[in-house]
Amino acid sequence: xxxxxxxxxxxxxxxxxxxxxxxxxxxxxxxxxxxxxxxxxxxxxxxxxxxxxxxxxxxxxxxxxxxxxxxxxxxxxxxxxxxxxxxxxxxxxxxxxxxxxxxxxxxxxxxxxxxxx
Numbered sequence: 511x512x513x514x515x516x517x518x519x520x521x522x523x524x525x526x527x528x529x530x531x532x533x534x535x536x537x538x539x540x541x542x543x544x545x546x547x548x549x550x551x552x553x554x555x556x557x558x559x560x561x562x563x564x565x566x567x568x569x570x571x572x573x574x575x576x577x578x579x580x581x582x583x584x585x586x587x588x589x590x591x592x593x594x595x596x597x598x599x600x601x602x603x604x605x606x607x608x609x610x611x612x613x614x615x616x617x618x619x620x621x622x623x624x625x626x627x
Contacts, residue, residue, distance in 0.1 A: 513536075513538045514538050514559045514625050516533055516540045516559070516625075517540075517586075518540060518543070518563075519543045519544075519561065519562070519575060520562075520563075520591060521544045521567050527542065533618070536622065541558070546567045546570045546574075553582070554582070557583070558586050559586060559587065560587050560588075560624075561588045561589070562589050562591045563576055563608070564591050565590055565591075565599070565603070572590060576588050576590070587609055588609060589609055589612055589624060590611045592613060593613065599611065
C-alpha cells in the first residue's frame with residue numbers, strides 16, 4: 511500500500527503524536543494539528559486523503575470541523591476519534607459527515623484497515 515496523506519486533528523498532543531509516529535512508520539505522510547482552526551489552513555496546503563478528527567476540540571468541536579473539512583475537501587475520507595462511545599455520539603458523528611466512529615485508544619490495525627478500503 512503506498513503512503514497516504516493523513517491529517518490528524520486532536521488536542522491531546524501525546525495521543526496525536528503517538529498515532530502519527532505509528533502511521534509514519536507504516537510509510538504515510540502525516541500532518542498534526544491540535545487546533546482545528548489552524549488545521550483548516552493546513553489542509554489547504556496538505557490536501558489530505560484521510561482525516562482523523564477528535565470530537566472534543568477547543569475553538570470548534572469535531573462535528574463542526576468535519577463539516578467544514580467536508581465542504582472544502584469532498585474526496586477526503588473523514589473519521590472520528592473520540593473517547594465517546596454511546597449510540598447518540600455515533601449517530602451525531604455520522605450526521606456530521608464522519609465515515610466511521612473510532613473510540614480511543616485507537617487500534618492502529620483498525621486505522622490501517624480504513625486506509626486500505
